[in-house]
Amino acid sequence: MRIGLVLPAIPAYSETFFRSKISGLVVNGHEVVLFVNGETMETHYCGARVVSSFSTQGNSILLLLRAKVTLFVLLVSHSKTVFRFVKSERKEHTPWLTLISRLLLNAALLSERLDWLHFGFATMALGREHVAEAIGAKMAVSFRGFDYYVYPIKNSGCYSKLWSKTVRYHVLSESMKLGLISYGIPDSSIFIIPPAIDTAFFSPHPAFQPNKSLQILTIGRLHWIKGLDYTLEALALLHLKGVAFHYTIIGTGQEEERLRFTAHQLGIDPFVTFAGKQSSEYIKKQLEQTDVYVQYSIQEGFGNAVLEAQAMGVYCIVSDAEGLEENVMHGNTGSVVPKRNPKALADGIKAFLGIAAIEKVKSSEQAIARVKRDFSVEKQELKFKAFYENS
Structure with missing residues (x-):
C-alpha cells in the first residue's frame, strides 16, 4: 500500500514512535510518503519519501507567482481530484478565498495517489477533512495528548467536521478511546497503539547501587x-x-x-x-x-x-x-x-x-x-x- 503520513516536520531523532512506525511499514513492503510543513532539504527519511507542503515564507511577489503556478499545475494534472475537493468544500459553504488557501495548503496531498492518508496529530487534519475522499484514500487520524485534551478547550467544536467523516482513529490509551466514544465515534473505529521504545538500548544497568542521597x-x-x-x-x-x-x-x-x-x-x-x-x-x-x-x-x-x-x-x-x-x-x-x-x-x-x-x-x-x-x-x-x- 501507499501510505501518506502528515506531520508538522520531519521527526527528530528522539521521536522514536514515528521513526519506528515509518521504518516498520517500509520493512513490511509498504510505500510511505511523508508530508511536512514548509521547505526541507531532505528527500527521504527512514525509507519514506519526503514531500514539502506549500510554503508561505518569502517574498510576497514570488509567493503570489508560485501560488498561481501551483494552482495551475494542480488544475491541469489533477482536475477531477480538485473538482471533488472543491465540491465538498462548497457544499459546506466554504468562502472562495478560504477554499483557494486550502487548495494551496493541500496541493501536495491532492497530487498524490494514496491508499491511506494518516494525520499524525489530529490538529493536522483541520482544513484537510475532505482531502482523503477527494483522492480516493482511506483516512486515519492520531490523537496524542495536547491535540485531544488541550487544543479543543481553546477551539470549541474544532473537530466537529472530523467526527462526521469515516475515519480510523489511533489513540495512545484506553482513557483517550473512551473519550472518543463519548463523541459518538464507534468502538470499531478506534485502535489503541501505545508508544514504543528501544528495549535493547534502554536495558537495566547490572551494577546499580542505591545512592547516598x-x-x-x-x-x-x-x-x-x-x-x-x-x-x-x-x-x-x-x-x-x-x-x-x-x-x-x-x-x-x-x-x-x-x-x-x-x-x-x-x-x-x-x-x-x-x-x-x-x-x-x-x-x-x-x-x-x-x-x-x-x-x-x-x-x-x-x-x-x-x-x-x-x-x-x-x-x-x-x-x-x-x-x-x-x-x-x-x-x-x-x-x-x-x-x-x-x-x-x-x-x-x-x-x-x-x-x-x-x-x-x-x-x-x-x-x-x-x-x-x-x-x-x-x-x-x-x-x-x-x-x-x-x-
Missing part, C-alpha cells in the same frame, strides 16, 4: 503541562523534613526561567540541576544513576520517558493524568499519585524510601518485563501493520 529524575519539555512547579514544591516539603536528594530535569522550554526562580524561592536550588536538551546516551547514563523517576504532569497522553525509565528498572512515581495511569501499574511497577497535590507527591517519594530492598527489586523486575512484553518497537510495528491492513 536520593537521585530523582524528570525528562520532558519545560512547559506548564508537565507540572514541574508542583514537583519542586513537593521536593521543598521533603527538604524541610530532612530528606537528602538531588533532582535533575532533562529538557528545555519556555518555563525554564520561572522554574529556576521557583527552585530558588523554595530554597532548593542547590539540589536541582537543569540539564537542558541531551542525547539518548546521556539520558541512559542518567537513568543508570537514578533512584526514582518522577513524571508529575497535569496532562499526559502516555509518556515515552516513563517507559524508558521502567525499561531501565527505575522506580517511577507519576500523576494520575490520563495515560500515565495506564503507563505505570500502581503498586506493581511504580506509584500513581493525585495530580496538582505536592503533599501527595512528597508522601509518595517518602513512601518509596520505606520500601524494602527486596520489594524494590521485585517492582523493578516487573517493570522491565512488562515494558519488554507490551511496549517494544517490534510490537508497535505489528500493531500498525494490522491497523492499515485489516480493513
Whole structure:
C-alpha cells in the first residue's frame, strides 16, 4: 500500500514512535510518503519519501507567482481530484478565498495517489477533512495528548467536521478511546497503539547501587503541562523534613526561567540541576544513576520517558493524568499519585524510601518485563501493520 503520513516536520531523532512506525511499514513492503510543513532539504527519511507542503515564507511577489503556478499545475494534472475537493468544500459553504488557501495548503496531498492518508496529530487534519475522499484514500487520524485534551478547550467544536467523516482513529490509551466514544465515534473505529521504545538500548544497568542521597529524575519539555512547579514544591516539603536528594530535569522550554526562580524561592536550588536538551546516551547514563523517576504532569497522553525509565528498572512515581495511569501499574511497577497535590507527591517519594530492598527489586523486575512484553518497537510495528491492513 501507499501510505501518506502528515506531520508538522520531519521527526527528530528522539521521536522514536514515528521513526519506528515509518521504518516498520517500509520493512513490511509498504510505500510511505511523508508530508511536512514548509521547505526541507531532505528527500527521504527512514525509507519514506519526503514531500514539502506549500510554503508561505518569502517574498510576497514570488509567493503570489508560485501560488498561481501551483494552482495551475494542480488544475491541469489533477482536475477531477480538485473538482471533488472543491465540491465538498462548497457544499459546506466554504468562502472562495478560504477554499483557494486550502487548495494551496493541500496541493501536495491532492497530487498524490494514496491508499491511506494518516494525520499524525489530529490538529493536522483541520482544513484537510475532505482531502482523503477527494483522492480516493482511506483516512486515519492520531490523537496524542495536547491535540485531544488541550487544543479543543481553546477551539470549541474544532473537530466537529472530523467526527462526521469515516475515519480510523489511533489513540495512545484506553482513557483517550473512551473519550472518543463519548463523541459518538464507534468502538470499531478506534485502535489503541501505545508508544514504543528501544528495549535493547534502554536495558537495566547490572551494577546499580542505591545512592547516598536520593537521585530523582524528570525528562520532558519545560512547559506548564508537565507540572514541574508542583514537583519542586513537593521536593521543598521533603527538604524541610530532612530528606537528602538531588533532582535533575532533562529538557528545555519556555518555563525554564520561572522554574529556576521557583527552585530558588523554595530554597532548593542547590539540589536541582537543569540539564537542558541531551542525547539518548546521556539520558541512559542518567537513568543508570537514578533512584526514582518522577513524571508529575497535569496532562499526559502516555509518556515515552516513563517507559524508558521502567525499561531501565527505575522506580517511577507519576500523576494520575490520563495515560500515565495506564503507563505505570500502581503498586506493581511504580506509584500513581493525585495530580496538582505536592503533599501527595512528597508522601509518595517518602513512601518509596520505606520500601524494602527486596520489594524494590521485585517492582523493578516487573517493570522491565512488562515494558519488554507490551511496549517494544517490534510490537508497535505489528500493531500498525494490522491497523492499515485489516480493513
